[in-house]
Amino acid sequence: MLNSKIINWYEFNKRDLPWRNTTNPYNIWISEIMLQQTQVVTVIDYYHRFINSFPTIKDLALASEQDVLNHWQGLGYYSRARNLHQAAKFIVDNYNGVFPNSFDNILKLKGIGVYTASAIAAFAFGLSKAAVDGNVYRVLSRLFGVYELTNSPKGKKTFQLLADELMANAEPHIYNQAIIEFGALQCTAKKPMCEDCPLQAQCFAYLNKEQNSLPTKKKKIKLTNRYFYYLYIFSEEHFLLQQRGDGDIWRKMFEFPLIEANNRIELVDLIHTETWRSLFVDVKIEVKDQLATKVHKLSHQNLHIEFISVKVDRDSMNKFSSFICIDKEKAINFPLPKPIESYLARA
């Protein structure tokens, strides 16, 4: 059997990961959300910190959204953290704090789609659900020579059916872990290790030298460019932050006062913009320096970011009523996007 070969491979090659030593649905849930589009090595530290601070669903539900976001700082895709928090509150309110044990109810939780619901159902409750993630798409497409696009609705159906068939009577929690781990370690996206692969004889891609053509994916859309001018407005002990709103990147996170432009602007022109002038009316300032543009790449946007540091005397700091004046020591309490965090670490 094909699946028993994969399971056998797994027993000899699996990594010892923290969320594999438990069947606690809460712990598995946290790990699965963190692992979405994120590599294992990145997740491990975040996972430990998160579980330490919020050991149970109730602890998470009672935390503030800002505290939860703070634990997510640097991990990316921050809606995952907000959804996690909402779902925890929902479980406390509707299920008395007990994680639901049916696939349908798991799937209803915010931030949980078909993959994650299947993974939790299988890992925590032993339910017979094939979890199909990027690893599984890759393994199945190569193994069986499926050229359908893995990110199209049609392709997803095909691969789900294939995965369901391949699982057959295997233990769901072992089978799912096995094929995912197999994709992560052996049947990798780049330079798969076909030489010592136990599935060589049955693998379409290996037999036809098509490893690099599979899986197939729809191309990504073009990136848009945005130009951010961040003002690090500071006195001896304080600096200014503002909270981002909804409907854009980094929702609810904190950033410096921002001037956004459609194109690149020189500092000499920037200080004549309306925003700049309205900002510093009646305030004595000293422009300290301007950092060279750095391009911060998001999944769909290139952010061209420049930081301009502006020194202001202590008494003038409270004239900026629309911003939050923060003690330099307390920046750690605010969830910051990566570029802001990095800037503060240097400043």
Added chain:
DNA sequence: CAACCGTGGCG
């Protein structure tokens, strides 16, 4: 459905 949503690493 297609666009949107972070960040780090690799070849």
Added chain:
DNA sequence: TCGCCAAGGTT
């Protein structure tokens, strides 16, 4: 340098 990829989900 740069495009792609990594245990996807929501609107």
